[in-house]
Amino acid sequence: MRDPYAAAYVAGAVGTGALGLLVSVRNASLGHPPPYAARHIARQVLSRLLRRRMSRHEASRWAFALRAGYGPLLGMGWGLVRRRTSKWTLLQSGVLLGLGVLAFERAAFPIFKATALANTWSRAEHVWLFAQTAVFGIVTEATMRWLVKEETSATA
Template identity: 90%
Template sequence: MRNPYAAAYVAGAVGTGALGVLVSVRNATLGHAPPYAARNIARHVLGRLFGRKLSRHEASRWAFALRAGYGPLLGMGWGLVRRRTSKWTLLHSGVLLGLGVLAFERAAFPVFKATALANTWSRAEHVWLFAQTAVFGVVTEATMRWLVKEEPTTP
């Protein structure tokens, strides 16, 4: 793909799509959706914004919309900064992206009152948040590498 910004957008969308599979496994393993599930975030944040409680169906629809925008935008942000890590191994570069997303989310959740306080989450919920951000990072970076062929540098 010639346009690296378009590639980054697509890569973020693919990374988000990969989370769809992981979310099913996560919820089944936990026995419930964690506080940071997109549906729960939509319910908290948008419910306050709209001044009413969202139904489960509404929250699910908004969660889809939030993910559809959020993942590709994260991909585009990564596309702007990944030049320095594109020579790293896929795992190192992808996990770095995942850690960046994790740090951003851990900082943003309390600011936007999007979730219950992190100290109320179970250990498994913390592990799953790390896992899902790492998967997003690795899949997004793998997609970027597939879509964007680096130009060889000449001396």
């Protein structure tokens, strides 16, 4: 891919897709969606913004839209800073991205009042948030490497 921003956008979208596959496993493992499930965040934040309670169906639709925008934007942000980690292993670089997303979300959730307070979450919910951000990071970084490798091979 010639445009590095397009590659980063695609990588973030692929990472989001992988996360989408993990969500059903996460919810089954927990026995319920966690407080940071996209539909809960959509319902919390958008209900306040729209000044009306959103239905579960509306929240699910908005959750899809939020994920569709959020993941690719995170990928683009990563594309701007990842050159510093290009010599690292995939796992190191991907987990670093995941930790960055985790730190951002842990800071943003209370600011936007998007979730219940983190001290009310179960240990398993904390573990799953780490796991899902790590999966997003690793898959996003793997996709970036594949796209950049493809471009490097094509120009060599």
